[in-house]
Amino acid sequence: MVRRRPTVRPAQPAAKTPRIMGNLRRQHPKADAELRFENAFQLLAATILSAQCTDERVNEVAPALFTAYPDAASLAAADEGALEVLIKSTGFYRSKARSRRGMAASVVADHAGTVPQSRDALITLSGVGRKTANVVLGHAMGEPAMPVDRHVLRVANRLGIARGDDPERVEEQLCAVLPRRGWTRASDTLILHGRRVCKPKPLCDRCSVQQECAFIPPSTPPTKRRTRR
Numbered sequence: 001m002v003r004r005r006p007t008v009r010p011a012q013p014a015a016k017t018p019r020i021m022g023n024l025r026r027q028h029p030k031a032d033a034e035l036r037f038e039n040a041f042q043l044l045a046a047t048i049l050s051a052q053c054t055d056e057r058v059n060e061v062a063p064a065l066f067t068a069y070p071d072a073a074s075l076a077a078a079d080e081g082a083l084e085v086l087i088k089s090t091g092f093y094r095s096k097a098r099s100r101r102g103m104a105a106s107v108v109a110d111h112a113g114t115v116p117q118s119r120d121a122l123i124t125l126s127g128v129g130r131k132t133a134n135v136v137l138g139h140a141m142g143e144p145a146m147p148v149d150r151h152v153l154r155v156a157n158r159l160g161i162a163r164g165d166d167p168e169r170v171e172e173q174l175c176a177v178l179p180r181r182g183w184t185r186a187s188d189t190l191i192l193h194g195r196r197v198c199k200p201k202p203l204c205d206r207c208s209v210q211q212e213c214a215f216i217p218p219s220t221p222p223t224k225r226r227t228r229r
């Protein structure tokens, strides 16, 4: 028997989400991938490195890494110790080195050295989950995709345009109410808003969608709480 997952209703009516996202895009018109890359393989490798690390730090180590291992074949054959030295400053370098070599080895063995172009194939690669696959599809392959990271989870839930802490469920809810062609940019925008404004301690007075936000900071006086609901 197929068990249906319970439906999660966002707090905002679905029709409001495109308008909220439009306002956020105007606040962050340059929202885009912050990792630097020249092809899908580089973005895949950089995204694996960015786990538990800032994009700025990954961008610092990436040039030497891409020079030493320009493609899947060279990375698959890399000496693990030498690879670890290059990526040490990104943290968790041993497991990241293993993941990156494993990813490269399966790209070589199963995809003739070329990064596969479907989500289903991408997530079979070592170290590649749905979020990483969506980053690569959206930014390196021109295929609209909605990467959901901790910033997207936090901002979307506070705004009330999605509900839940399961990235796949939040991805489903956002994709259901936004035009497909805008998915990647919507994710970029929510991520940038989460980094700059809607931080764990949010800067609501700098937020372009404050009047439409479902989040009520715990310190908000009761009178304001009534008007925001």
Ligand code: SF4
Residues within 6 Å of the ligand: 155, 158, 159, 197, 198, 199, 202, 203, 204, 207, 208, 209, 210, 211, 213, 214, 215
């Ligand atoms: S109003 Fe505050 S909580 Fe709501 S999205 Fe803006 S910064 Fe985040």
